Amino acid sequence: MGKWRDGTGTLRVLGGGPGGDSAKDPDGDFGGGPGAGLESGPRGGPGEEPTGSDRGPGGGPGGAIPLEIAASYRARRRGLLGRDGIAGALLITPTNSVHTFGMRFPIDVAYLDRALRVIDVVTMRPGRLGMVRPRGRHVLEAEAGAMAAWGVRRGVRVTAVPNPEA
Template identity: 75%
Template sequence: MGRQRRWRDGVGALVVGEGLDRVRVPLEIAGSYRARTKGLLGRDAVDGAMLLTPANSVHTFRMRMSIDVAYLDRRLTVIAVRTMRPGRLGWPRVRSRHVLEAEAGAMERWGVRVGARVEIADGREG
C-alpha cells in the first residue's frame, strides 16, 4: 500500500471537489501530539479548517463554538461528518486516520460529505 503519509505542524490547503466545483480552503495542520491536543481550544473562530493527524476521535470540552468534524480514512475519503456542540465527546471511528475540524456549517458549504475524497495541498510531508 505504500508509505503512510505523515504531516508536520504547519499550514496548507484543503481541496474539495473537482473541476469547476473545486473549493480550496486555508488549512492548519496539527501533526504533533501537542498541536493535536490543543486543536481549536480557546478560539472563537477558525479561518478555514484544521487537520488533526493521526486522529480517530475528538472532543469539544472547553470549546467556545460548535464545530463540524469530518473523519477521514487513510486515502482521505470522508467516512463520517458530524456537528458537535461544546462539551461533547466524539466516538472513535475505527477506520479514521485523520480528523478535519471547522466552524459548524462549513463542511456542507464546501461539499465535505460521506464518500467525498479531499486533498491536502501545500502541506509539508515528513
C-alpha cells in the same frame, strides 16, 4: 507520521461519494500510508476532479480552503481550544476521535480514512465527546455549517497541499 508536519496548507474537496470509486474498496481503507492524501498540486489522482468550480478560499466545492495541520502531539492536543473561530479548517492527524470540551463554538467534524476519504461528518456542540471511528485516521474540523458549504460529505475525497516551508 510520514510526511505530515505541523503547519498550514490548502484543502480541496474532490469528487467521489455514492456510486463513485468509494465502492471499489468495501472497508474504505484504500491501503494508503500516512501521507496518502498529500498531493504535490491542487488536483487529485487520475479521473478525480473537484465537485464544483474553483470559487476562491472557502467559497464552495473545489475551492481552495485555508488549512492548518496539527500533526505533533502538542498541536493535536491544543486543536481549536481557546479560539473563537477558525478561517478554514484544521486537519488533525493521526486521530480517530475528538472532543469539544473547553470549546467556545460548535464545529463540524469530518472523519477521514487513510486515503483522506470522508467516513462521516457530524456537527458537535461544545462539551461533547465524539464517537471513535475505527477506520478513521485523520479528522478535519471547521466551524459548524462549513462542511456542507464546501461539499464535504460521506464518500467524498479531500486533498491537503501543505504550504512550502519558509
